[in-house]
Amino acid sequence: MPLQADTLTTSTANDSLFAAFHTEFCPEQYAGFFRDNAFLHPELPYRSWGEEAVRLPYTLWRDDWVAATLLLCLLLLVYALNKTRKQLLKQTKNFFIQRSHNDLHSAKTGIEKSSHLIMVAQLCLLAALITFTYAEHHFDISLCQQPPRWLLGFYILAFLIYYLLKRMMIEFINWIFFPKSQQKEWKENYSFLISVESIVFFPLVLTLVYFQISFDKFVWIFLFILLIIKFLLTFKTFKIFFPKSYCLFHLFVYLCGLEIMPLLTLWKTLALLTEYWIVKY
Numbered sequence: 001m002p003l004q005a006d007t008l009t010t011s012t013a014n015d016s017l018f019a020a021f022h023t024e025f026c027p028e029q030y031a032g033f034f035r036d037n038a039f040l041h042p043e044l045p046y047r048s049w050g051e052e053a054v055r056l057p058y059t060l061w062r063d064d065w066v067a068a069t070l071l072l073c074l075l076l077l078v079y080a081l082n083k084t085r086k087q088l089l090k091q092t093k094n095f096f097i098q099r100s101h102n103d104l105h106s107a108k109t110g111i112e113k114s115s116h117l118i119m120v121a122q123l124c125l126l127a128a129l130i131t132f133t134y135a136e137h138h139f140d141i142s143l144c145q146q147p148p149r150w151l152l153g154f155y156i157l158a159f160l161i162y163y164l165l166k167r168m169m170i171e172f173i174n175w176i177f178f179p180k181s182q183q184k185e186w187k188e189n190y191s192f193l194i195s196v197e198s199i200v201f202f203p204l205v206l207t208l209v210y211f212q213i214s215f216d217k218f219v220w221i222f223l224f225i226l227l228i229i230k231f232l233l234t235f236k237t238f239k240i241f242f243p244k245s246y247c248l249f250h251l252f253v254y255l256c257g258l259e260i261m262p263l264l265t266l267w268k269t270l271a272l273l274t275e276y277w278i279v280k281y
Contacts, residue, residue, distance in 0.1 A: 058148040060129065060209045065149055070206065073122045077202060080115035087112060091192040095236070116191055119198040120163060126201045128155035130222065133208060135274050137215050151277060155270065162266050170258050182240050189236045197229055230259070 060066050081088070132152050170190075174183045204225070208218050234255060242251045 060132070061212070063149060066129075066152075066209070069125065070209070073125060073202065076118045077122060077199070080118045081199075083111045084115045088192070088195065091188065095189065095192065095232075116195065119195045121160075122202065123194060123198040124159035124163060125156055126198070126205045127159045128152060129205050129209065130201075131155050131159075131270060133215060133218075139274055139278060146277075151274070154273075154277070158266070158270060158273075162262070166258070166262050169262075173254075173258065178241055186237065186240045189240070190233070193229055193233055193236075197226075200225055200229075233259070 129152070132148075132155055135151070171183075174186065178186075201222075204218070204221065207213055208215075234251070237254065238247075238251050241254070242248070
């Protein structure tokens with residue numbers, strides 16, 4: 001009786017692992033080209049060379065969407081300054097001058113209103129970029145499975161909602177307690193300070209995103225500029241609404257209720273929602 005062929009000696013030719021290796025790593029065109037080469041050993045196991053790639057962390061300066069948005073902001077800012085530079089210069093000169101309440105300004109033109117909306121939208125975007133950079137330094141955003149730009153978009157939306165709610169609350173309080181002439185003068189100065197913030201913070205945020213300065217230095221510069229602007233707002237609010245020295249308590253209550261408390265509430269809300277975002281997503 002003839003002996004059967006040993007399966008151990010013949011199974012190598014039909015081995016599925018060998019066939020998979022030969023198909024994946026030695027395509028027919030390469031195997032045919034190197035078929036007669038003495039250095040070709042398809043029977044040897046495949047080994048990957050090099051080291052495993054490490055995924056780079058997300059940064060704002062690598063994001064094309066952030067770059068395109070900042071470029072668009074720059075173009076809109078140039079457009080707004082070109083259309084309203086005379087009005088801004090006039091407001092700068094008159095900022096420290098107490099005018100009569102009967103001296104009402106003419107209604108704003110459509111270009112001035114659109115320029116103010118551009119300044120507001122840009123300020124919300126800059127605030128969102130600053131908040132996102134702060135979150136990068138104090139939270140582990142890399143744990144999020146969703147793209148980080150979604151979190152940035154959430155910050156932008158949050159600041160837009162914050163500004164709208166705050167502006168509605170200010171308009172309502174001023175409408176109750178102060179005459180129309182004072183409301184109009186304060187509104188013009190408040191819009192002027194919003195424009196100043198948007199103009200001043202834009203190059204500062206560009207420096208933070210693309211020149212990668214120390215975040216601690218940026219925080220000190222940012223807080224210094226913000227305190228100056230808030231001091232100017234306090235000064236103007238005192239001159240318009242509370243010109244008497246015995247009204248300092250009313251000024252303190254007004255600023256705490258409409259400036260300090262909403263800002264602290266927003267900051268705490270963003271911190272809690274950022275932690276929830278990281279844990280949930």
